[in-house]
Amino acid sequence: MKVSRLWPVVRVLVLPIMLIVIWQAFHSFGVVDRSLVPTPKETFLRAAHFFTSGNILRDLWETAARMAAGLGLAILVGVPLGMFIGAFKPVYEVTLPAIDFVRSTPVTILYPVIVLILGVTHLAKIAMVFIACIFVIALNTAYGVMRASETRKQMARVYGASRSQLFRWVLFFDSLPQTMVGLRISLSFALVVEVLCELFMGSKYGLGQRVSEAYTTYAIADLYALILIVGTFGFVLNRAFVVIEKKVVPWSEMEQR
Numbered sequence: 001m002k003v004s005r006l007w008p009v010v011r012v013l014v015l016p017i018m019l020i021v022i023w024q025a026f027h028s029f030g031v032v033d034r035s036l037v038p039t040p041k042e043t044f045l046r047a048a049h050f051f052t053s054g055n056i057l058r059d060l061w062e063t064a065a066r067m068a069a070g071l072g073l074a075i076l077v078g079v080p081l082g083m084f085i086g087a088f089k090p091v092y093e094v095t096l097p098a099i100d101f102v103r104s105t106p107v108t109i110l111y112p113v114i115v116l117i118l119g120v121t122h123l124a125k126i127a128m129v130f131i132a133c134i135f136v137i138a139l140n141t142a143y144g145v146m147r148a149s150e151t152r153k154q155m156a157r158v159y160g161a162s163r164s165q166l167f168r169w170v171l172f173f174d175s176l177p178q179t180m181v182g183l184r185i186s187l188s189f190a191l192v193v194e195v196l197c198e199l200f201m202g203s204k205y206g207l208g209q210r211v212s213e214a215y216t217t218y219a220i221a222d223l224y225a226l227i228l229i230v231g232t233f234g235f236v237l238n239r240a241f242v243v244i245e246k247k248v249v250p251w252s253e254m255e256q257r
């Protein structure tokens with residue numbers, strides 16, 4: 001019983017512990033250049049120092065706030081857009097090539113255009129996150145609507161549901177599991193793009209800005225500690241989203257079983 005309770009924790013920790021052991025072994029036996037790669041202990045101590053000193057908290061907040069703004073706008077626009085595209089097959093067939101083209105274009109290639117239009121501002125970073133996320137959300141929502149249960153749609157029509165009620169009570173909830181998939185992918189995209197924007201554009205505060213400063217000043221231990229913090233931040237966001245997803249669409253797991 002105790003083993004079964006501990007297994008989820010053990011499963012999560014096994015690979016990180018193995019990587020830390022390999023990292024320490026490489027450092028100890030000189031497999032890597034010690035001037036370029038600190039020890040795990042140094043890295044974790046520097047990461048802890050960032051939090052205990054409070055130096056990183058403002059950066060975390062700024063990165064998270066711009067991520068949330070860009071992702072939130074993408075959700076507000078992308079979900080209704082995806083539902084509209086998925087509900088009408090001719091619209092889907094006409095718009096799919098254009099959406100696929102834009103979605104397949106690396107958002108970082110738009111960096112010079114966004115800077116020319118919006119300047120090196122918070123708004124430019126938010127716009128980059130928005131562009132990176134909106135088409136992923138819209139397409140996944142559209143797929144969800146197209147896969148909506150025909151039986152439930154027919155039942156709603158039989159009971160006299162209007163088009164707006166069909167959208168609100170059938171298509172929206174049937175598409176929600178696939179929409180959540182798009183949101184989860186977009187959450188990762190949002191963090192990647194936001195950090196890259198901070199690296200390229202610069203910013204007074206932000207995790208990407210701190211990484212850039214550590215790199216340019218050759219603060220190697222700080223650089224690795226910041227990479228660890230960014231990775232942990234992304235992991236925590238992802239796991240938190242999984243918990244929310246299970247609460248919002250519990251029927252999705254039951255259908256998979």
